[in-house]
Amino acid sequence: MSQTRRLAAILAADMAGYSRLIGVDEGDTLQGFKEIRAELFDPKIAAHNGRLVKTTGDGFLAEFSSVVDALRCATELQAGMAERNATIPTDKRIEFRIGINVGDVVVEKGDIFGDGVNVAARLEGLAEPGGICVSARVQEDAAGKLELAFEDLGEQQLKNIARPVRVYRARSSWRADESLEATHPFLTVPDKPSVAVLPFTNMSSDPEHEFFSDGIAEDIITALSRYPSLFVIARNSSFTYKRRAVDVKQVGRELGVRYVLEGSLRKSGNRIRITAQLVEAESGKHVWAERYDRNLADIFALQDEITEAVTIALVPAIADAEQRRALRKPPGSLDAWAAYQRGLWHLSKASEEDNALAEQFFQRAIDLDPIFVGGYTGLAATLNRAGNMFETRDPAEAQSAEEAAARRAVALDGGDAEARSRLSIALASRGDHQGAQAEAERALVISPNLADAHGALGVALTSSGRRKEGVAALKTCIRLDPRAPSLVYRLFQIAQALYYCHEYAAAAEAARQAIRSFPDRAGSYRVLAAALGQMGRTAEAKEALEKAIAIAPAVFDSYARGYVLERHPALRPEDHAHIMEGLRKAGWAG
Secondary structure, X not given: OOOEEEEEEEEEEEEOOHHHHHHHOHHHHHHHHHHHHHHHHHHHHHHOOEEEEEEOOOEEEEEEOOHXXXXXXXXXXXXXXXXXXXXXXXXXXXXXXXXXXXXXXXXXXXXXXXXXXXXXXXXXXXXXXXXXXXXXXXXXXXXXXXXXXXXXXXXXXOOOOOOOEEEEEEEEOXXXXXXXXXXXXXXXXXXXXXXXXXXXXXXXXXXXXXXXXXXXXXXXXXXXXOOOOOEEXXXXXXXXXXXXXXXXXHHHHHHOOOEEEEEEEEEEOOEEEEEEEEEXXXXXXXXXEEEEEEEOOOHHXXXXXXXXXXXXXXXXXXXXXXXXXXXXXXXXXXXXXXHHHHHHHHHOOOOHXXXXXXXXXXXXXXXXXXXXXXXXXXXXXXXXXXXXXXXXXXXXXXXXXXXXXXXXXXXXXXXXXXXXXXXXXXXXXXXXXXXXHHHHHHHHHHOOOOHHHHHHHHHXXXXXXOHHHHHHHHHHHHHHOOOOOOHHHHHHHHHHHHHHOOOHHHHHHHHHHHHHHOXXXXXXXXXXXXXXXXXXXXXXXXXXXXXXXXXXXXHHHHHHHHHHHOOOOOOOHHHHHHHHHHHHHOOOOO
């Protein structure tokens, strides 16, 4: 058996996310790889005096007599792949990771073996998709000879390699992002809450879980981007921190964000553990953290489940952190955003006094910045409650002012889903159910995961007589934001919708659920009283009715006068008669 030894520069490359791509479309992936080899790999390797040693199904191994040739080939290959991928959807792109090492190799029957080859293969595993990682020897030999910048990743313990290897990430020194970083090292943080989702760290020994951990981070970025209240850094920027030991404060400064989400994945047997934590970049303080333990079955379904769970928990955590941040500011130094956050904090208290204070803060936000959409959406919310719930304003005048504020918000930014949701609610308040539904649906096209948009749609559908669909939309709203300050109204709206469906037992149970969570809210007792009255449970109905009146006599009187005796515009005639019937069976003598 003939063997020879020689010193060579070894280039190892593999396709990132190969298993996922094969699972999505095996034929296209294999054909794509075949075309890439024929049109790009083979010509480039030959042009730089290299030799293709072998292909490995999802990658290839090549050797060069010169480090400079190997690096030139690698950078041109990655540039060529970037050009090919420019018009291809992200989920169908074929991307390669490349590792380069210099070492003594054993040559036998055209193949090459040895530690030099093994290190190159491990370096490739450390590279990001579209990236190149090299050993210290390669960096030393190439320094100053190519227009490349080398980022020191420190010593790495590579699998099955006895000694630690110092690793460098190679990048084109003329890249626009690096030039920008040199001239503008830090970015201004936006007024709205801004977040960067870093790639989750794969702590599993199985490299196949790399695409899974990346997929979770990518899906969270996509989900958060649908919330108009957030400024979310794109994947291309946040993933530049992949496999780097990062300082969250530094990330915040470099990307210009207030919050950073990081996480990790670990597998044990048939179970997988995913941890995630949200950090305030400026202070390094942990705002939120959670751990998810799941059985590893359908990996794509699991990815969707974890993404949804993290997103649902994350959005209210960021909103809460923003309000607390605004509350720390002295009143005299409030800008429009901080005034808006103060308004949201008072709005969440759902009391007459806090509603009035919220209105003042939202108006202040508008005065400070007349084109700030949030000021108008917040003002519309306070006017709705002032007219419909607390009756501190004439209902007709409040409704008119609410709709004007909501329309102003939409005029300022027709792509703001929250503004569309507020307009939907305003239109529902004056009985324009078709218009309310149309605005809610527009909001959901813009932001499919916006809880308030689902809530607005639920109100519109319920008010127009499509009760079952309305209940489903309201339940989706609660599922997306289970701890929202508006939960008391959503539970009440579900109970009321079930009552209108003549599902009295379900309505009573929903009303009791609302009462268990919010025992001081009269509205749920009213629905409970009417439902029990319809069921003939007179004693219980009378008790619920008395409770509703005792909690807020003036509010109940206004409700009876405004919604029953003088039908509210949002209430259909048949619903007017129905609620009157239930309250009278409960013992109301009005």
